[in-house]
Amino acid sequence: MSRLASVLIFFLLQGVARAQEEPPIESWFPKLRTGMWIEVDGALTPDRVLEATVIKLLDGELDEWQIETNVLSVDTKRRTIMSTFGMLFVSTTKTVLKGPKKGAIDFSFFGVDDRIEVEGRLQKDGSLLADELEVEKSKKLKPDLVPKNHHQLRTRIESVDAEKLQITTMGIKVQLSAQTRNKTAIE
Numbered sequence: 001m002s003r004l005a006s007v008l009i010f011f012l013l014q015g016v017a018r019a020q021e022e023p024p025i026e027s028w029f030p031k032l033r034t035g036m037w038i039e040v041d042g043a044l045t046p047d048r049v050l051e052a053t054v055i056k057l058l059d060g061e062l063d064e065w066q067i068e069t070n071v072l073s074v075d076t077k078r079r080t081i082m083s084t085f086g087m088l089f090v091s092t093t094k095t096v097l098k099g100p101k102k103g104a105i106d107f108s109f110f111g112v113d114d115r116i117e118v119e120g121r122l123q124k125d126g127s128l129l130a131d132e133l134e135v136e137k138s139k140k141l142k143p144d145l146v147p148k149n150h151h152q153l154r155t156r157i158e159s160v161d162a163e164k165l166q167i168t169t170m171g172i173k174v175q176l177s178a179q180t181r182n183k184t185a186i187e
Helices: 003-021 025-031
Strands: 037-044 049-057 065-075 080-083 088-090 096-098 115-122 128-137 151-156 159-161 166-169 172-175
Touching: 037 166, 037 172, 065 128, 080 115, 151 166
Parallel strands: 049 172, 088 128, 096 128
Antiparallel strands: 037 049, 037 151, 065 080, 065 115, 065 151, 080 088, 115 128, 159 166, 166 172
């Protein structure tokens, strides 16, 4: 057997072993509860459902939501940003604004298709009042930037639908499946 074939078999077996270490959805999904803090990654479907590839239960009581997503639109007059999954981020004069190199920026720097990270507090109207807005990747700095359909949320579970294997958080439906990797052993 060639060295390349040996290496490929090694990595294949490593992936199988890793998959066997992760608990099946049947063992951890029933333990999810409203109010739990989670981190979830995935892609958004055309029906605006986040298909989770990874979920992690977070310990303790957190006070800030965190979202990594793409910019759909920017309203510089109102200092708001609409995300590609339909959440409105509201900036105030107290919001810390950071550029791709972590330096301070003006709100006008934000643009459509930018990759951003937002930390803040969920408001009653469903918007997120931003404590910090950071441009991870900028369309202005990299005009050929193609936004990826990948979103990461650190948030609290609002509801659990065991029949559909779905949770709702920040008004967003999150679809879990047997392919969703659980990075936390939920006891």
